Amino acid sequence: MKNTTSAGLRQPATLTVGLLWHSISSDNLGVGALTESQIAICEKAAQRAGVSVNYILFGTSGGSSYAPAGVRIEQGPRVSIKRMLTGNSDYLREVERCDLVLDIGEGDSFADIYGTKRYLFLLASKLGVLAKNKPLVLSPQTIGPFDKPLQRWAASAVMRKAECVFARDEMSSAYLEKLGVRGNVREVIDVAFRLPFTKPVREAGGKTKIGINVSGLLFAGGYTGNNQFGLTIDYAEYMRSLLRTWTALPDTEVHLIAHVIPDNMPEEDDRVAITQLLKEFPSAFKAPEFRSPAEAKSFISGMDFMTGARMHACIAAFSSGVPVVPLAYSRKFNGLMATLGYTWLADGKAMTTAEAVAITLKGFEQREELAAQVARGNARAAARLDDYEDFLVDLFNQVQPAARRSAVAAQSLQQA
Template sequence: MLMTSRSFPSTAAASMPAARRVLRIGLLWHSLSSDNLGVGALTESQLALCREAAELAGVDLEFVLFGTSGGQSYGPQGVKLAQGSAVSVRQMPGGRSAYEREVAACDAVLDIGEGDSFTDIYGLRRFAFMLASKQMVLRQGVPLVLSPQTIGPFESRPVRWLARRAMRRCARVFARDELSMSYLESQGLGAAATEVVDVAFRLPFVRPVRDSEDAMIDIGINVSGLLHSGGYAGANQFGLRVDYPQLVRRLIAHFTAVDRHRVWLISHVVPDHLPRDDDRVAVRELLQAFPRARAAPQFGSPSEAKSFISGMDFMTGARMHACIAAISSGVAVVPLAYSRKFNGLFATLGYPWLADGKAQDTDQALQTILDGFERREQLAADARRSNALAQARLDVYRDYLADLFRQCQRA
């Protein structure tokens, strides 16, 4: 149930003069309970950037979250948060949608599209749902910002037209990679768009303290349950050339054959109700075959996951936000791409160390990852350089938010 404005504690006593205005910001397609820690990482990072922007603008913020929920519970302390109603397309006719009424009470809405969901590659039904959630904001006259995300691809001509029409009405569109920005420019939307980077580069973390006498090499393998099971529908849904289960097994066998290696299998998506997407299911199966490998702990939040990953000497993975956690904490990593969101993002940052599951076969991808391991000092240096570029790009997004909040304050 959405909290009303009276439900939030006052920021100042009534007798105090010049209290800062409190703006209500809707966060669409965000979640602080998602079993996909990537979605959680986007949300935690968005909150951090909004708070930075609010300080620059001299305002206070309260947030309403609209998006999917899961079995987790995490989020920063000291933030005024309310859970909004579910997006209901069925309730749209006749103004019966509680979501639409709650959106109308917001000063602005930031829509992050769960990072990569504004597309039709996941099916027309999901695209229609994403589009409707935006249209309901726009028809209330509330400023809608598409926060940094992958835009497209849109395979169908009618879908491209609908997406372009919606984006033209947004206050601003932020692409998180150069491929998305190129697409926006091709659709005549370049003037209303800005290329930045994934907000998860701003996710807070605490690096673990390493025992100075520990000579082991910590290797993280982020196992994707989704790729291990062939996709949501099975049968190699993403059209990979790589045999993903075989690749992971060969990697584990190679690394665990060396006594000095400590090999961690890392889960980053953990939905109890979707076993095909659950990284833990694949990890349990692999541990039976490779008892020398270790399961990373189940994390209580995206920040906990990033903190653990920051202690690795090398990592490879097929969950993009697990790889972002590595790069943004200076860890050598070779991501395994299964969609263009990987290629676009890491190319944007000039980070060339990428195995491509759609372009490479299993032997080629394996060799790319093993070469990265041998050159991990160079990869770590490149990760630090790419992270510095990412932080500068996110400052551009933060400064836009500060300007937006100033405009909302004057409205």
Template sequence: MSGQKRLVVGLLSHYLEDANLGCVALSVSNMALMDEVAKQQGIDLEYRILLNEKAPAAAPTHSATPYEYRRFDSSKQTLRHPLRYWRSSVFDGCDLVVNINAGDGFTDLYSFNRMISESYMMLLAQRKKVATVMAPQTIGPFEKPASRAIARRVMSRCVTVFSRDRLSTQLAESLSARGNVVEVIDVAFALPFEKTPIEPLPGQALHVGINVSGLLYRGGYNGDNYFNLAIDYKAFIHALITEVQAQGHRVHLISHVIAEPGSVEDDYSACEEVAKHFPEVVVAPRFEDPIAVKNYIASLDFFSGARMHATIAAFSSGTPVVPIGYSKKLNGLYDTLDYPYYLDIRDSQWTVDGAVKQFLTWLDGRSELSSRLAERRPVFADRLEIYKNNLRSLMTAAARIH
């Protein structure tokens, strides 16, 4: 025995290659934070990146920590072959399992099947007596009683459940009686960036970025206002660009989910469609790296978007931002940060004209938004530090001498 501390961490739902760059940002950031803690504590860290049978296996280019990919059956295959599930060796040798649930997957908002997919391997890890942790994420909502029962079982057996907003904390505490819920912040606030050089515009003209959500632009998963928005999102985007351009500003259309062209989730093809109506806009590249997108967003004078991690990229890089909310995850985050400059387009108070008018008011008063960003920076920095301190305790406790 060398007397050196060794820790093998199994990573669930940590995607290093995904259409949604927000998911990649979470994975890269969480691994970077664990790398930092391991180095500080003198722990020899190794990762077991745990993927279901269909997930891609990209190399972790942002971390030098030794890793190994392990695959497990999808929930559908598990139902077909339950004995293979119970005999799974995917957690063998793991001292700790950390699940980030892609940031907001621990819910039945996206279907009960998705809830099962995000939960069943955690239940197996717990059955095999491996310490489990839920990394910072949105908890819920849970509409079905069965979903609440699963959530209660998973969370009550975790060593720690980290939430990233106040609403999630309240829900998690109502379901887990162990006192194991710790409120921190989204780990993507820690994603590094460098501003991309951009040519200043003449006079008072600004570079204004708009993240167009392909999902909302196409009406959601069913194409028929799936998220029960109070306004027509497509009409809002067109009206917003019309008014911003009328003020002489340059509009940049930015994607944060790069899926198959034309698919319901794909932002890039939605941006291309918008550009057909507004040929003077700049369509940002098809980024494959969340850091590259953040670098671009950080260079802008103002930003707005419906993809939460695109707005986090703006907030954490000091770019005045107006988030567009369509689920509790965004509202919960920005209420926690005491940042009121967002539009919840599920709220019946909004019309297309009213939402555009409010946006333009905030654009004109962007110095107020910039001041609030500077004021709130210590909040997310302190919460990231709380998370790192908890990671330090968890990782040290789980490490073995070898």
């Protein structure tokens, strides 16, 4: 669709899209994967709608930098609840510039299981968008849980006012139904299935490559150090058992892969746990430190089998066709894999350590069967993300008239 400027020239409309709780510098490559993938989907939707898009990012930042080439992105200000309450909010001023806001909640942060402070930031940022009368879309993510009644009520009220709430798995959809959030809910899948990658060239007859994404957070016992996530397994022993078995196999390479690499949070840093394990298992290989989520996915796509406890490391494997057995520590894993019709999962909150080790080793032995399930799951994911892209095309078309009026008004002011 084209628009006409006051000078009579026909030009594509330019939309400003706010990307809330996204990041192109996060040391958590999972958050980065969501952002890169979201932008890739938006760019395709914009092309179909005949518009161009400028992006403003709101969210956490880190020490990395992986902005997609050729995309116009501004880093917005941090969300400050205090400044919002005092009426002097840079965040709200930037939201005012947006034609719509896509809020991905860092994938799974719109919940109260990570603490009240984090919940309030997620909630307040959404309230700010609604206060500015901007279309708010909760992009595909895990919703909840909200265990505290007041927090559950407030979250439900906000979601009812959203343009649309996209659940990325069937468990989140069922939870939204339980909350009474209906009518504006759609179920799709994680956007990271659209993360671009380049599959490395493999030499014929090479060794079997096993990738293990080691979670520094689980290895440390969570942020609290005392089994914060209520695992029924001993995660460190689970890792050691796999390594004892796989490093003893002939013609096999075991690669330890970090997916979260914050220099200032050792309890979260996968590299800390990997360093410890390499001292015990020196024949294993340390994967490179990746400069971007796409680079991480490209490396993972070269594995013959993968296991891990970082969900987006597992999605990187799955979406690039690699047989994978995720180690679940929250319902986001269970819901996503069930939605894909994928049955291979080690449940760290229901199994014993021995059971989790056994199912992971069995998955490696039966990786051809897993690969067939992965292929079927990827077909399902592709269709679901087509639905999400179609929604964005329609939304971009809906907001074009308002964007065009704003552009004409701004041009008139400049000419005056």
